[in-house]
Amino acid sequence: MSKVLEKIRNWSSAPGALGVLGLGLGVGLVIFASLGAFMVHANSESFCSTACHEMTYMAAEYKDSVHDRNRTGVRAACNDCHVPHAYIPNYLAKLGLLSDVWGHFVTHSIDTKEKLEAKRYELAKRVWLDMKSNDSRECRHCHNTTKMDPEKQTEKAQARHAKAKREGLTCVDCHFGISHKEPDGPGPQELGAADQ
Amino acid sequence: MARNRPLKLLAKLRGWTASKKSIVVLLTGFVASLAILGLTATTIVYTSTEEFCSTTCHEMTTNVAMEYKGTVHDKNRTGVRATCPDCHIPHSQVPLYIRKMGAVHDLWGHFITGSINTREKFEAKRQELAERVWIYMKENDSRECRGCHTAAKMDPEKQSEKAQARHAKAKKERLTCIDCHFAIAHNEPQGGVGPQELEVDRSLISKGAIF
Numbered sequence: 001m002s003k004v005l006e007k008i009r010n011w012s013s014a015p016g017a018l019g020v021l022g023l024g025l026g027v028g029l030v031i032f033a034s035l036g037a038f039m040v041h042a043n044s045e046s047f048c049s050t051a052c053h054e055m056t057y058m059a060a061e062y063k064d065s066v067h068d069r070n071r072t073g074v075r076a077a078c079n080d081c082h083v084p085h086a087y088i089p090n091y092l093a094k095l096g097l098l099s100d101v102w103g104h105f106v107t108h109s110i111d112t113k114e115k116l117e118a119k120r121y122e123l124a125k126r127v128w129l130d131m132k133s134n135d136s137r138e139c140r141h142c143h144n145t146t147k148m149d150p151e152k153q154t155e156k157a158q159a160r161h162a163k164a165k166r167e168g169l170t171c172v173d174c175h176f177g178i179s180h181k182e183p184d185g186p187g188p189q190e191l192g193a194a195d196q
Numbered sequence: 197m198a199r200n201r202p203l204k205l206l207a208k209l210r211g212w213t214a215s216k217k218s219i220v221v222l223l224t225g226f227v228a229s230l231a232i233l234g235l236t237a238t239t240i241v242y243t244s245t246e247e248f249c250s251t252t253c254h255e256m257t258t259n260v261a262m263e264y265k266g267t268v269h270d271k272n273r274t275g276v277r278a279t280c281p282d283c284h285i286p287h288s289q290v291p292l293y294i295r296k297m298g299a300v301h302d303l304w305g306h307f308i309t310g311s312i313n314t315r316e317k318f319e320a321k322r323q324e325l326a327e328r329v330w331i332y333m334k335e336n337d338s339r340e341c342r343g344c345h346t347a348a349k350m351d352p353e354k355q356s357e358k359a360q361a362r363h364a365k366a367k368k369e370r371l372t373c374i375d376c377h378f379a380i381a382h383n384e385p386q387g388g389v390g391p392q393e394l395e396v397d398r399s400l401i402s403k404g405a406i407f
Contacts, residue, residue, distance in 0.1 A: 005218070005219065017206060017209045017210040017221070018206070018209070020218060020221045020222055020225070021209070021221055021222075021224060021225040021228075022225060023222060023225060024221065024222040024223060024224060024225020024226040024227075024228070024229070025225040025226070025228055025229045025232075026225075026229070027222075027225075027226060027229075028225065028226040028227070028228070028229025028230055028233075029229045029232075029233065031226075032229065032230055032233045032234075033233065036233075036237070068349060069349045069350075069351050070349070070350075070351055070354060071350065071351060071354035071355055072345055072350065073344075073345045073346040073347055073348070073349045073350035074276060074344045074345055074346075075346055075349055142275075142276045143274055143275045143276055144275040144276075144277055145275055146275075147270060147271045147272070147275045147277055148271075148272070148273065148274065148275035149271050149272055149273060152272060152273035153273055
């Protein structure tokens with residue numbers, strides 16, 4: 001290690017001083033560009049739905065739901081609902097991936113369909129509470145409520161949305177079990193602060 | 197004396213790097229790369245927002261942004277939108293960078309030639325500007341449309357019979373989105389040809405997909 005340092009020192013005492021600066025610049029570019037590319041890759045539908053077999057169960061349930069296939073072909077894939085759209089929460093979520101790696105390689109917490117079903121309610125509850133706590137931030141990244149045209153919605157939807165607004169509900173309070181199977185147990189509206 | 201200043205700086209740098217501070221020089225380069233990448237990325241993100249595009253120059257505010265308001269890509273049943281960058285900024289890395297550099301052309305028009313700085317001038321150039329966008333979209337097979345609309349994930353059964361028939365016909369005739377879906381977010385130019393009448397060199401399609 002000290003040999004490498006000495007080499008750098010020898011270079012940099014020569015006219016190659018700028019070379020050391022450039023080296024740092026180059027190393028930085030590679031590292032940060034790699035980080036950025038990793039973030040993009042780890043947010044792709046192809047990564048999420050195929051990298052671990054645990055997620056292929058989730059991906060199979062999602063297939064042909066309205067967020068996958070619909071009239072216009074405008075979709076929301078895994079990351080649109082499940083990866084934070086804000087910078088800091090996004091970085092934190094990526095660090096949180098360690099928990100998934102741990103579960104996949106060490107504890108095997110949901111490595112069979114049976115184990116997944118046994119944990120389904122707990123996992124769903126975790127997502128619901130998270131979405132309730134941030135006012136369905138990920139939903140709202142695509143669905144801009146001020147740009148919704150009530151006149152294009154059904155009367156039932158108009159009435160329900162008005163009611164939800166009055167009662168201070170958030171998207172996931174009603175729109176749950178829409179992309180994955182609904183677990184048995186209390187839904188998002190029944191979950192209160194005590195469940196956090 | 198002023199000519200010696202850069203040499204002095206270099207000598208100082210060399211002085212540091214000959215000592216144990218060499219690692220500091222390395223780190224300086226590292227931090228500089230973070231700043232450069234960070235600023236570049238932030239600029240691209242910021243200049244690709246609806247707010248930037250529709251408010252920075254009055255040419256955009258008083259013409260195209262105003263016309264877009266209330267169209268189906270702005271306001272609809274679900275509130276899922278496509279704003280300026282979704283249709284007009286390439287959804288592909290290299291074309292994106294090229295387009296961002298091309299924005300210099302917009303600055304030239306805004307500050308020097310004032311090419312569309314009044315509603316009258318804009319109307320006079322509308323056909324020309326529309327054709328430029330249509331040709332670009334035809335050449336890259338409506339890449340930006342497809343950035344949101346995945347044809348393979350469209351459910352024909354949820355479309356009207358007319359739409360189903362038209363889409364089938366378009367597929368047979370190898371049309372692209374923009375051939376029919378034009379003037380849906382901005383006023384249609386009057387008196388000129390539409391996208392279907394514009395000849396595009398078919399060999400450009402693959403090139404268009406890259407650039």
